[in-house]
Amino acid sequence: MQTHLREILRCILDSYRNTGGINNIDGLNLPSKRAMESVCEELLQILFPGFLDAEPVHSSDMERVIGYRLGAIADRLKHEICRALRTDNPDCSENRAEEITLEFLATIPEVRDLLRTDVQAAYEGDPAARSFEEIILAYPCVEAIAIQRLAHRLYLKEVPLIPRMMTEWAHARTGIDIHAGASLGSHFFIDHGTGVVIGETSRIGSRVKLYHGVTLGAKSFAKDDEGHILKGGKRHPDVGDDVTIYPGSTVLGGETVIGGGTTLGGNVFLMHSVPPNSLVYYEETQIKVVPKRRDRSADGENM
Amino acid sequence: MQTHLREILRCILDSYRNTGGINNIDGLNLPSKRAMESVCEELLQILFPGFLDAEPVHSSDMERVIGYRLGAIADRLKHEICRALRTDNPDCSENRAEEITLEFLATIPEVRDLLRTDVQAAYEGDPAARSFEEIILAYPCVEAIAIQRLAHRLYLKEVPLIPRMMTEWAHARTGIDIHAGASLGSHFFIDHGTGVVIGETSRIGSRVKLYHGVTLGAKSFAKDDEGHILKGGKRHPDVGDDVTIYPGSTVLGGETVIGGGTTLGGNVFLMHSVPPNSLVYYEETQIKVVPKRRDRSADGENM
Amino acid sequence: MQTHLREILRCILDSYRNTGGINNIDGLNLPSKRAMESVCEELLQILFPGFLDAEPVHSSDMERVIGYRLGAIADRLKHEICRALRTDNPDCSENRAEEITLEFLATIPEVRDLLRTDVQAAYEGDPAARSFEEIILAYPCVEAIAIQRLAHRLYLKEVPLIPRMMTEWAHARTGIDIHAGASLGSHFFIDHGTGVVIGETSRIGSRVKLYHGVTLGAKSFAKDDEGHILKGGKRHPDVGDDVTIYPGSTVLGGETVIGGGTTLGGNVFLMHSVPPNSLVYYEETQIKVVPKRRDRSADGENM
Numbered sequence: 042m043q044t045h046l047r048e049i050l051r052c053i054l055d056s057y058r059n060t061g062g063i064n065n066i067d068g069l070n071l072p073s074k075r076a077m078e079s080v081c082e083e084l085l086q087i088l089f090p091g092f093l094d095a096e097p098v099h100s101s102d103m104e105r106v107i108g109y110r111l112g113a114i115a116d117r118l119k120h121e122i123c124r125a126l127r128t129d130n131p132d133c134s135e136n137r138a139e140e141i142t143l144e145f146l147a148t149i150p151e152v153r154d155l156l157r158t159d160v161q162a163a164y165e166g167d168p169a170a171r172s173f174e175e176i177i178l179a180y181p182c183v184e185a186i187a188i189q190r191l192a193h194r195l196y197l198k199e200v201p202l203i204p205r206m207m208t209e210w211a212h213a214r215t216g217i218d219i220h221a222g223a224s225l226g227s228h229f230f231i232d233h234g235t236g237v238v239i240g241e242t243s244r245i246g247s248r249v250k251l252y253h254g255v256t257l258g259a260k261s262f263a264k265d266d267e268g269h270i271l272k273g274g275k276r277h278p279d280v281g282d283d284v285t286i287y288p289g290s291t292v293l294g295g296e297t298v299i300g301g302g303t304t305l306g307g308n309v310f311l312m313h314s315v316p317p318n319s320l321v322y323y324e325e326t327q328i329k330v331v332p333k334r335r336d337r338s339a340d341g342e343n344m
Numbered sequence: 345m346q347t348h349l350r351e352i353l354r355c356i357l358d359s360y361r362n363t364g365g366i367n368n369i370d371g372l373n374l375p376s377k378r379a380m381e382s383v384c385e386e387l388l389q390i391l392f393p394g395f396l397d398a399e400p401v402h403s404s405d406m407e408r409v410i411g412y413r414l415g416a417i418a419d420r421l422k423h424e425i426c427r428a429l430r431t432d433n434p435d436c437s438e439n440r441a442e443e444i445t446l447e448f449l450a451t452i453p454e455v456r457d458l459l460r461t462d463v464q465a466a467y468e469g470d471p472a473a474r475s476f477e478e479i480i481l482a483y484p485c486v487e488a489i490a491i492q493r494l495a496h497r498l499y500l501k502e503v504p505l506i507p508r509m510m511t512e513w514a515h516a517r518t519g520i521d522i523h524a525g526a527s528l529g530s531h532f533f534i535d536h537g538t539g540v541v542i543g544e545t546s547r548i549g550s551r552v553k554l555y556h557g558v559t560l561g562a563k564s565f566a567k568d569d570e571g572h573i574l575k576g577g578k579r580h581p582d583v584g585d586d587v588t589i590y591p592g593s594t595v596l597g598g599e600t601v602i603g604g605g606t607t608l609g610g611n612v613f614l615m616h617s618v619p620p621n622s623l624v625y626y627e628e629t630q631i632k633v634v635p636k637r638r639d640r641s642a643d644g645e646n647m
Numbered sequence: 648m649q650t651h652l653r654e655i656l657r658c659i660l661d662s663y664r665n666t667g668g669i670n671n672i673d674g675l676n677l678p679s680k681r682a683m684e685s686v687c688e689e690l691l692q693i694l695f696p697g698f699l700d701a702e703p704v705h706s707s708d709m710e711r712v713i714g715y716r717l718g719a720i721a722d723r724l725k726h727e728i729c730r731a732l733r734t735d736n737p738d739c740s741e742n743r744a745e746e747i748t749l750e751f752l753a754t755i756p757e758v759r760d761l762l763r764t765d766v767q768a769a770y771e772g773d774p775a776a777r778s779f780e781e782i783i784l785a786y787p788c789v790e791a792i793a794i795q796r797l798a799h800r801l802y803l804k805e806v807p808l809i810p811r812m813m814t815e816w817a818h819a820r821t822g823i824d825i826h827a828g829a830s831l832g833s834h835f836f837i838d839h840g841t842g843v844v845i846g847e848t849s850r851i852g853s854r855v856k857l858y859h860g861v862t863l864g865a866k867s868f869a870k871d872d873e874g875h876i877l878k879g880g881k882r883h884p885d886v887g888d889d890v891t892i893y894p895g896s897t898v899l900g901g902e903t904v905i906g907g908g909t910t911l912g913g914n915v916f917l918m919h920s921v922p923p924n925s926l927v928y929y930e931e932t933q934i935k936v937v938p939k940r941r942d943r944s945a946d947g948e949n950m
Contacts, residue, residue, distance in 0.1 A: 045749045046721055050714050056756035057696055057709070060763050062779050065697030067706050071780060074699060090360055091368030093377060100370050103360070108353050115349055128780060143348045150359035157363050168565055168575050169523060169544045173365050174374060174431060175505055179512040202781055209785040216519050216538070216822050216841045218859070220775060235519050235822070236539045236557070236842045238859055238894070241775045253521070253541055254557065254592075254842070254860065256894045256913070262774055272774050288541070288559045288594050289613075289860075291894050291913045302939070307559070307594040308613040309934055310895075310914040318939045327630060327933060328612060333605070333621045393663055394671030396680060403673050406663070411656050418652055446651045453662035460666050471868055471878050472826060472847045476668050477677060477734060478808055482815040519822050519841070538822050539842045539860070556824070556844055557860065557895075591844070591862045591897050592916075610862070610897040611916040630933060631915055636908070636924045 069128055072121040077206045080121070081188055083114050088153055088187055092177050111146065118142050122195075125202045141198050145191075152190045155227055159186050162228040166250050181215035182231035192221035216253075223257075226282065231255075233288075240277030242295060249280055252288040252307070260293035260312055281317060372431055375424040380509045383424070384491055386417050391456055391490055395480050414449065421445050425498075428505045444501050448494075455493045458530055462489050465531040469553050484518035485534035495524035519556075526560075529585065534558075536591075543580030545598060552583055555591040555610070563596035563615055584620060675734055678727040683812045686727070687794055689720050694759055694793055698783050717752065724748050728801075731808045747804050751797075758796045761833055765792050768834040772856050787821035788837035798827035822859075829863075832888065839894075846883030848901060855886055858894040858913070866899035866918055887923060 057064050065071060082093075087110060091097040098106055123138035160183065163176045170176055177183055192207040204221030212218040216235035219225075223239045226247035231237055233253035239245070243257045259276035278292045281301030286292070290309040292299060299305070300317030308323065315321055360367050368374060385396075390413060394400040401409055426441035463486065466479045473479055480486055495510040507524030515521040519538035522528075526542045529550035534540055536556035542548070546560045562579035581595045584604030589595070593612040595602060602608070603620030611626065618624055663670050671677060688699075693716060697703040704712055729744035766789065769782045776782055783789055798813040810827030818824040822841035825831070829845045832853035837843055839859035845851070849863045865882035884898045887907030892898070896915040898905060905911070906923030914929065921927055 042721065042745055042749070046717060046752070047714075049749065049752050049755070050710070050717055052753065052756050053693065053713060053717070054710060056759050060756075060759050063695055063698075063759065063763050063766055063783060065695075065703045065780075066709065068697060068703045070703060071698065071784065073701050074784060075701065087356065089366055089368075091371060092366075092374065095376050095378065097368045097371045097373060103369065104353070104357060107356060108350075111349060111353055111356070115345065128778070139345055143345070143352065146349070146352050147355065149352070150355050150363070153359050153363050153366065157366050160366055165573060168562070168573050168577065168579060169525070171504060171575070172431070174368075175508055177366060178374065178377060178505060179508045181512065181516065201777065202784060205781055205785040209787065212841070213787065213820055214516055218839050218841060222775070233521050233541045235515070235521060235541070236860055238839045238841070252561070253559070254539055254895070256859070258858070258894065259774070270771060270774050272777070274774065276774060287596075288561065289557070289592060289611075289895060289914070293893075293913070304939065306613065307596070308592070308611055308895075308914055310912065310929060311934065315936050316938075319936050320939050321934060321936050323613060323933060324935055327626060328614065328624060329627055330618050330622050330624050332619075333607070333623050390659065392669055392671075394674060395669075395677065398679050398681065400671045400674045400676055406660060406672065407656070410659060411653075414652060414656055414659070418648065442648055446648070446655065449652070449655050450658065452655070453658050453666070456662050456666050456669065460669050463669055468876060471865070471876050471880065471882060472828070474807065474878070475734070477671075478811055480669060481677065481680060481808060482811040484815065484819065517819050536824050536844045538818070538824060538844070555864070556862070557842055590899075591864065592860070592895060592914075609916065610899070611895070611914055626916060630929060631917065631927060632930055633921050633925050633927050635922075636910065636926050 069131070070124045071128065072125045072202050072206060074206065076117055076121055077203065078210055080114055080118055081207055081210050083110055084191060085184065085187060086110065087114070087149060088156060089177050089183075092174075115142055115146060118145070121203060122200055125200050129201050141195070141200060144198070145194055148191075148194050152187070152194075155190055156183070156187055158227040159183065159229050162230040162248065162250070163232075166230045167232055181217060181234045185211045185215045185217035185219060185231065185234060186225065186229055189219040189221060189223070190225065193224070196221040223277070236289075242275045243277040244279045246280055246282035246284065246301060248283045250285045252286065254289040255286045256291040256293075258291065258293045259295065260297075372434070373427045374431065375428045375505050375509060377509065379420055379424055380506065381513055383417055383421055384510055384513050386413055387494060388487065388490060389413065390417070390452060391459060392480050392486075395477075418445055418449060421448070424506060425503055428503050432504050444498070444503060447501070448497055451494075451497050455490070455497075458493055459486070459490055461530040462486065462532050465533040465551065465553070466535075469533045470535055484520060484537045488514045488518045488520035488522060488534065488537060489528065489532055492522040492524060492526070493528065496527070499524040526580070539592075545578045546580040547582045549583055549585035549587065549604060551586045553588045555589065557592040558589045559594040559596075561594065561596045562598065563600075675737070676730045677734065678731045678808050678812060680812065682723055682727055683809065684816055686720055686724055687813055687816050689716055690797060691790065691793060692716065693720070693755060694762060695783050695789075698780075721748055721752060724751070727809060728806055731806050735807050747801070747806060750804070751800055754797075754800050758793070758800075761796055762789070762793055764833040765789065765835050768836040768854065768856070769838075772836045773838055787823060787840045791817045791821045791823035791825060791837065791840060792831065792835055795825040795827060795829070796831065799830070802827040829883070842895075848881045849883040850885045852886055852888035852890065852907060854889045856891045858892065860895040861892045862897040862899075864897065864899045865901065866903075 086093045119142040126133040188211040192204040196204040217237045219239040220241040222241035223243040228248040230250045236254040238256045263271040275295035278297040280299045283302045286305040287307035292311045298314040302318040306322030389396045422445040429436040491514040495507040499507040511524045520540045522542040523544040525544035526546040531551040533553045539557040541559045566574040578598035581600040583602045586605045589608040590610035595614045601617040605621040609625030692699045725748040732739040794817040798810040802810040823843045825845040826847040828847035829849040834854040836856045842860040844862045869877040881901035884903040886905045889908045892911040893913035898917045904920040908924040912928030
């Protein structure tokens, strides 16, 4: 076995030399996936004090506990942000990373104010929700929206890699994929959530409610003269205030605007704007309901 | 850095005082997410002995191994159930928590009988399934259905928070979101599973087969005079025996009944009942198939 | 409490004796889920050196680090493959497991060549992708496709259980469910990914791009004279080169062929072949857009 393994090792080392682009050898210190995972977990603990700890936090201990946790996050995050900045500019100073880290942490109170409205929207929007506690402990949208609201602030400061790593951490845990670039209004509720995709340049108003499987995506990509996709540009829809979108619907296009107060039915595929206060749906007559044939043959059942 | 962090800490502590509803400070001991995660993992090990352990269980060791595990689960679960009960009634006694824990654990054999039928339904319903072992080791529906069947029993005993925490644990791992309130018949199979949502008041018959992305949801919410959603009430469909629902279909409404023996095609959006033994689908003629234009402009490809 | 627990234990032990099929008592050593999880993680570290480690790998250390890691994987994988082979043939020799393990590990360089094309396809196919680093660190499709490409090689060697355990590990983390049997061309990109299902007998060409929620599934199952589903057989579609499929579309059937160069719109449900260079979509006229009624009654909002 050892001889064969040595030969395989040689081929793998050759592959590292010959197949470029997917190696990080003698390369930059990239932000660590594992470090960012624990930063995300600890940020959630600061956002919702006492909910995700083994024990509730006592007010007498508060300053000590939160102060310690904040210091630990600041150190690690500064380290990872510095690594990320240097992938764009190898000469980036530690000071710049520290500055961004502090500006970012200072937004926690305003993020908490928004999250308060999201939890309230979940409570008011879901007849199955029994208490705020249940929502914070068990609704995946809370985690996905909280992490995106934080990541969005690092995205606006043009930190590479880290905002997307944060939202992907939440995506893997919740099935909700909100790009760090998307802009979200207050009182945002996503019920169930699995399969929701919200693209980078989406803008979402206040009091919007999405069900699982809703996509706000791009419909066309501008290309340069050589046929390469152009990066950037407004590609995803705008959704007005007080819009509800039922499960499995897809809205595409950077110029598509869903007017405020509109309700979209489920499984709708939409590539143009709709005026405010619309109801959008497929006609039920398009569904056929017929009796099953009795002579089903032995070789299978057709859908 | 330290000076700035102290200032940020002060603002966060202010936020804890001023933004209520999302803090648990000087509050109740809530059930712990982490404790419930390990309870769920150990319950699965008891349900499927020898499958999820590093080594198979030997019959000579069985009484000792399972006895030890059962005792450990009982202690921890009683502790978490007690915390949960006290969110509703701060004076709830430990005895009540113990009683519920014991009644719950006593249902394990009957849950196993049902799971036996679920594994068999997966084996018979999926041509790709090679053995019962493969299903228990690698099919996400086994985990999601097992945890829901257990959580449902705590839901019926009106334990707050914990049933939903259990089903969300399974949801995060499998993408299958079955509310702890839903009532499931025997021989239940969910293939692939990602994106399945089954609402709180759904009732599902025996020998039902769902594919991924199927929703059994609510279509309208009753509101009180002040416009607040009313909690509770039958909001989700009933699905008869021997029903198959293909991927991505959505069935809404508390009065919607899918008659026994019916097959629903994929991507169907249904808000009314269908009689037994129906075939429900979209007409294929509604799909347009046209040649692509050759003169695609350089500025992008329209969907 | 102890008396009751003893009684519950007795009932559970009875259940192990009476409810067969879901126990592994005095049984075979099955492959361990946990061991396969860490094998998958370490395989990813070998495929993308320096990306998933805490620190980048230095070339001077390379031979030592990768050699050590490769040896550790080989030992553990051989052990698990041996357990898996013995579920089919209890007399299977350790030598056979070693042989398969070495043949498998020797395919790593060719798998890396393919993954290089996948990362490039993601970069060229997504305007939001800023760098190869971002794709490797944060795109779920990279993990799902990498693990499937490896699992497929064990599937071709007819190793039971393990290929499916590997793809389910990736499915749980990414929401992307590609059966180990599916055959994938180069330059394969899946954007977002949650809810994608690719069946066992699918064959996918080169430069194919799928969005989340796309299903390549089976439409009918052949049954034997006793009504049991027949295992095996070509059940899933073929997808030609340069095909793009938008979110939520479902293509079913083993004889269904999507011709090369075709684009499928979103939410399309297709059960027949389409010629090369087609555009397939639902007509927009089928969507109704109407103003909401002003006289919404107090008892709820219909969809």
